[in-house]
Amino acid sequence: MGRTIPSFRIxxxxxxxxxxxxxxxxxxxxxxxFDQMFSVAHMYNSASSxxxxxxxxxxxxxxxxxxxxxxxxxxxxxxxxSKGSSSSLTSVSEIxxxxx
Numbered sequence: 001m002g003r004t005i006p007s008f009r010i011x012x013x014x015x016x017x018x019x020x021x022x023x024x025x026x027x028x029x030x031x032x033x034f035d036q037m038f039s040v041a042h043m044y045n046s047a048s049s050x051x052x053x054x055x056x057x058x059x060x061x062x063x064x065x066x067x068x069x070x071x072x073x074x075x076x077x078x079x080x081x082s083k084g085s086s087s088s089l090t091s092v093s094e095i096x097x098x099x100x
Contacts, residue, residue, distance in 0.1 A: 007045075007049065008045050008046075008048045008049035008059070009042070009045045009049075011056050012038070012041055012042060012045055012048070012056070012060060014056070015056045015057055015060060016038045019034075022034075023035075037064050038060075040063060040064050040067045040068075041060040041063045041064055043063070043067065044059075044063035044066065044067070047059075047063070048060065048062075048063055
C-alpha cells in the first residue's frame with residue numbers, strides 16, 4: 001500500500017465511515033464502545049497493512065479479536081496468580097483448541 005493503493009490507515013478510516021449509519025443507530029453508551037473498537041483496530045494498522053485480504057473489514061476484525069484475546073489471556077493470568085497455584089480455574093492458554 002502506498003502511492004497507488006491507499007494506506008491501511010486510510011482504508012480503516014474509510015471503513016469506519018461506512019459503518020457510520022450503524023454507529024448512529026446505537027445508544028450513546030454503545031457508540032462509545034463502538035468507537036473504542038475502531039480505536040483498537042487503529043492500533044494494529046501497521047500489522048494489518050501486511051495482509052493481502054481484499055475485504056478491508058477482515059484485518060480490522062482480526063485486530064479487534066486479537067486485542068481482546070490478549071486482554072483475556074492477561075486477565076486469566078492475573079486471576080490465576082491472585083488465586084494461587086492451587087486454583088482450579090483454567091487459563092485461556094490451557095483450553096484445548098480444535099486442530100485445523
